[in-house]
Structures are given as structure tokens and as C-alpha cells.
Amino acid sequence: MKREHRRTGLLLAALALAAAGCAPSGQDHGQHQTSAGRQAEVAAKGRAVMPFDLDRTTHRFTKTATGGVQTVTADDPSDDPSDVRQITLIRQHLTEEVTAFREGDFGDPASIHGDHMPGLHDLQEGHTRIDIRYTQMPAGARITYTTGETALVKALHAWFDAQVSDHGRHAEHG
Secondary structure, eight states, X not given: OHHHHHHHHHHHXXXXXXXXXXXXXXXXXXXXXXXXXXXHHHHHHHHHHOOSOGGGEEEEEEEETTEEEEXXXXXXXXXXXXXXXXXXXXXXXXXXXXXXXXXXXXXHHHHHHOTTOTTHHHHHHHGGGSEEEEEEETTEEEEEEEOSOHXXXXXXXXXXXXXXXXXXXXXXXX
């Protein structure tokens, strides 16, 4: 049911982009470009997949020697109910993503960034050789990816770079 809802959301996002004159580019990430149009496309698709508000949260991607750390936090983690709601949604989403990633299901990132996103294929194929852990944080949550395989570390780093590039102001390197 969750995947079907996301597919419907992605279709609606594509229709909204087309109506706004930002039709999906279909670009291959091998020719990855950062453009306002691409970032708008990714933001629209992201809204269909991620339940939290991209404008009120930040994705941080920190590369490490053995993989990396993906953190999503609320920008203003106050006691305001809407901010508390963002934190709850972040935690819920990242918990679901960890479960999927451990099974080799990287469908959510693929639906946002495209099937040819750098590193994606290698991560799907090598998922059993990556330790993927969820940790709750005060303002959100994080996913830690650890592997002893150089090729998978490189795939994670390429995957992180593509996400930072595509998400624009909603993401940063750690």
C-alpha cells in the first residue's frame, strides 16, 4: 500500500512539474547536472516519498572511511507541535528506509533521483555487505552505513554526492 501511494504521489508530482514547465528531464546521472529545474523535479518527487517538509528539514551526508552517515533533522526543533511532528515524521521515514535498504530495496531513492543514480546499483547488489543502522537523535534521526569493501564505500560516496547535488538547499555534506 505504501509503495502504491508513493507511485500515485510521484505521478501527481510529474504532472505538476509538467504544468509548471519543468517536465522531468529523464537525464542519466552519468551526465549529472545541478540545475534549478532538476532540483525542483527532485523536490517534487521527494515530497511524494518523504512525509516530512523538505523546507523545514535538512539532509546531511557525511562520508567516512568505511561508508557514511545520513542525517535528517528538523531545522527548528522547538516544542512547537508542528516541529515535533517533523521530527516524528523524520524518524518514521528513516526507520522504514533502514528496513528497506537492509533488504536491498532502494526504491525510494530511485523514484526520487532516477534508476541510474550514481552508486545505486552497487548498493542494491551489495546490500548484504553493508551494515545499515538507525539511530534516533534529538532533532531527527540518522542512518549509518558501514562496509569493509572499498567498492561499496565508493558507491556510498557517489550516492551521497548525487543526493546533495539533487536536493540543493535541502541537503549538505557533513
